Amino acid sequence: MRRPVDVGDPDRLYTVTGGRSRSDGSSFDLVTLIVAECEPAVGQQSEHARILELCRHPTAVVEIAAELSLPITVVRILLEDLQATGRITPRHPRVAASATLPDSALLTEVLHGLRNL
Amino acid sequence: MGSATSELPSSRTPLRDTAENGLKIVVVGGFGVGKTTLVRSVSEIRPLNTEEVMTQAGAGVDEMPESTGKTTTTVAFDFGRISLNDRLVLYLFGAPGQKRFWFLWDRLFAGTLGAVVLVDTRRMDESWYAIDRLEHHGTPFVVAVNRFDDDSARHSLEEIRAALALPAHVPLIECDARVRSSGKDVLITLVDHLHHLARERELTA
Ligand SMILES: Nc1nc2c(ncn2[C@@H]2O[C@H](COP(=O)(O)OP(=O)(O)OP(=O)(O)O)[C@@H](O)[C@H]2O)c(=O)[nH]1
Ligand SMILES: [Mg+2]
Numbered sequence: 290m291r292r293p294v295d296v297g298d299p300d301r302l303y304t305v306t307g308g309r310s311r312s313d314g315s316s317f318d319l320v321t322l323i324v325a326e327c328e329p330a331v332g333q334q335s336e337h338a339r340i341l342e343l344c345r346h347p348t349a350v351v352e353i354a355a356e357l358s359l360p361i362t363v364v365r366i367l368l369e370d371l372q373a374t375g376r377i378t379p380r381h382p383r384v385a386a387s388a389t390l391p392d393s394a395l396l397t398e399v400l401h402g403l404r405n406l
Numbered sequence: 407m408g409s410a411t412s413e414l415p416s417s418r419t420p421l422r423d424t425a426e427n428g429l430k431i432v433v434v435g436g437f438g439v440g441k442t443t444l445v446r447s448v449s450e451i452r453p454l455n456t457e458e459v460m461t462q463a464g465a466g467v468d469e470m471p472e473s474t475g476k477t478t479t480t481v482a483f484d485f486g487r488i489s490l491n492d493r494l495v496l497y498l499f500g501a502p503g504q505k506r507f508w509f510l511w512d513r514l515f516a517g518t519l520g521a522v523v524l525v526d527t528r529r530m531d532e533s534w535y536a537i538d539r540l541e542h543h544g545t546p547f548v549v550a551v552n553r554f555d556d557d558s559a560r561h562s563l564e565e566i567r568a569a570l571a572l573p574a575h576v577p578l579i580e581c582d583a584r585v586r587s588s589g590k591d592v593l594i595t596l597v598d599h600l601h602h603l604a605r606e607r608e609l610t611a
Binding site for chain 2: 318322345351355361393397406
């Protein structure tokens with residue numbers, strides 16, 4: 290399924306991120322939930338404003354990317370901008386991003402949730 | 407931007423404000439095996455589509471423009487969401503299973519609870535790579551056979567297990583990806599399996 294915005298367009302990526310091509314790390318997981326700490330402001334970069342709107346309620350990084358039709362990589366850069374100025378708070382996933390399994394208590398909770406669907 | 411209540415398109419269902427921990431499960435499999443169908447049947451939102459633009463340098467890459475030493479690839483994947491309770495949200499990712507997407511997998515698998523390998527018995531060879539890769543990663547997984555109506559062979563699960571060289575401890579089940587309860591059973595089988603593994607480890611630790 291193709292989407293209308295060609296997110297691979299280098300010019301658009303350049304504009305959105307101010308020329309930066311990479312974020313400085315893996316600070317935002319795909320499922321990190323982002324919460325806005327303030328309302329969008331007049332004159333703000335439109336992508337920043339859109340993120341603050343979406344994140345009035347917790348919203349995963351991957352959902353922000355889908356809603357804005359932007360690649361994850363670009364969204365991470367935008368989120369770093371917003372975090373640097375205290376306008377969002379990330380709720381990071383609490384499953385170790387290592388080879389170890391999550392503990393059984395968490396998995397029991399997941400099982401309950403699934404069975405109640 | 408109108409009033410506060412028209413803040414979001416009506417198609418978007420926001421998470422509860424108490425949501426705080428995002429979990430991941432990956433569904434992998436070959437083209438047209440039913441990944442999106444499975445995600446859709448269990449998701450509380452219409453599956454969304456997004457992209458990773460990956461710039462890679464180095465080993466394992468087919469095309470390497472001499473000028474930059476880098477190549478950029480765009481990979482699309484879709485995902486759905488299940489709110490498990492006030493705090494926990496499970497995201498399901500449908501990922502293409504072909505070898506050339508290995509770099510996407512490395513990203514998706516980081517911190518994932520586990521994976522579902524979706525198999526079409528008419529094209530079983532497409533599952534090999536996914537299974538091999540998951541074992542290599544140490545990512546726990548289950549295998550779900552998505553039965554298509556025009557599958558005349560109707561291999562038994564034992565035959566499929568043998569054909570995939572699947573170890574006895576890996577759960578293997580049948581499903582119909584179009585049916586919500588069936589999709590739900592696949593997820594429960596996976597999390598049950600993960601729970602067993604976690605209990606085993608905790609008891610021997
Ligand atoms: N008979 C039958 N058809 C199915 C089943 N699951 C999926 N399909 C159909 O198979 C087709 C492909 O399903 P998708 O869910 O799009 O498969 P996919 O793995 O996401 O495909 P790609 O993303 O293109 O690789 C669709 O037309 C589905 O309706 C099933 O369990 N039984
Ligand atoms: Mg699909």
